[in-house]
Amino acid sequence: MAQEMNAAPVCAVVTGGARGIGAAVCEALAARGLNVAVNHSHAASREAAERVAESLRERFGVAAQAIQADVSDFEQASSLVERAAAALGRVHVLVNNAGITRDALFLRMKEADFDRVLDVNLKGAFNCCKAAVPAMCKARAGRIVNMSSISGLHGNVGQVNYAASKAGIVGLTKSLAREVAPRGITVNAVAPGFIKTDMTNAVPEKIREQVLGNIPERRFGEPAEVASLVAFLASDEAAYITGQAIEIDGGLAL
Numbered sequence: 001m002a003q004e005m006n007a008a009p010v011c012a013v014v015t016g017g018a019r020g021i022g023a024a025v026c027e028a029l030a031a032r033g034l035n036v037a038v039n040h041s042h043a044a045s046r047e048a049a050e051r052v053a054e055s056l057r058e059r060f061g062v063a064a065q066a067i068q069a070d071v072s073d074f075e076q077a078s079s080l081v082e083r084a085a086a087a088l089g090r091v092h093v094l095v096n097n098a099g100i101t102r103d104a105l106f107l108r109m110k111e112a113d114f115d116r117v118l119d120v121n122l123k124g125a126f127n128c129c130k131a132a133v134p135a136m137c138k139a140r141a142g143r144i145v146n147m148s149s150i151s152g153l154h155g156n157v158g159q160v161n162y163a164a165s166k167a168g169i170v171g172l173t174k175s176l177a178r179e180v181a182p183r184g185i186t187v188n189a190v191a192p193g194f195i196k197t198d199m200t201n202a203v204p205e206k207i208r209e210q211v212l213g214n215i216p217e218r219r220f221g222e223p224a225e226v227a228s229l230v231a232f233l234a235s236d237e238a239a240y241i242t243g244q245a246i247e248i249d250g251g252l253a254l
Helices: 020-031 043-060 074-088 111-139 150-154 160-183 205-213 223-233
Strands: 010-014 035-040 064-068 090-096 142-147 185-192 245-248
Touching: 010 020, 010 074, 020 035, 020 043, 020 090, 020 223, 035 043, 035 074, 043 064, 064 074, 074 090, 074 111, 090 111, 111 142, 111 160, 111 185, 142 160, 142 223, 150 160, 150 185, 150 245, 160 185, 160 245, 185 223, 223 245
Parallel strands: 010 035, 010 090, 035 064, 090 142, 142 185, 185 245
Antiparallel strands: none
16 A cells, blocks of 8 residues: 555554564565554563665655564553554554464463463554554544464463464454454455474474475465565455455465
8 A cells, every 4th residue: 555645644563573574574564665663572672673665765755663562561552552653653554473482281381371372462452453543543544464373273282371362363453353344444364384484493403494385385475475465464465354364385285
């Protein structure tokens, strides 16, 4: 969605936008002419987020700003959306990408690790939607894209917490889509498979080889490929797509 001359500015908020898929999503949305709020969660990621924002301004001529907020905190999520709107224009696109893992076999999984993963991955998406949807309803326009995972659709050993959070994202997406469709707002989920990111690079080589052998395309995905799907779902071309959970995994889940 390129911004038209003399039109009131609009922006996209991308949570977890400092690296990996989130950074690629920021780039894909800026390439379509959207101002972008690059969210990061803590001081250690500020420099990376600011580099992403600077790159968007230089390469695409859009307004972009790094904004720190822990989306698992309701007040911080609300502040993120408010600050983005004040600095960059009405929030037209929200991409709930922020996510963490705390992998362990179920018998060894700590309650705190279960809680933290759901707080960031699932409640974080709820918090940001809660902050962004009222203005979208008022404008009668908006695009929300939530990052799920094939783990949330099919399960995965050692990821009871992560899979539960990503399955919850699908339920949140479908339910919210039903509620806000009459207001011109679409809500979709993207479920990536094995994508080349810092998170997947930390997986032991033996497991990486096993996964690769199960992917019909015989390769891992690129963050830019996921970002292209997100950008499409955030565009006017996807106005009749809502409530979907779209897998992008090279055929891994076939």
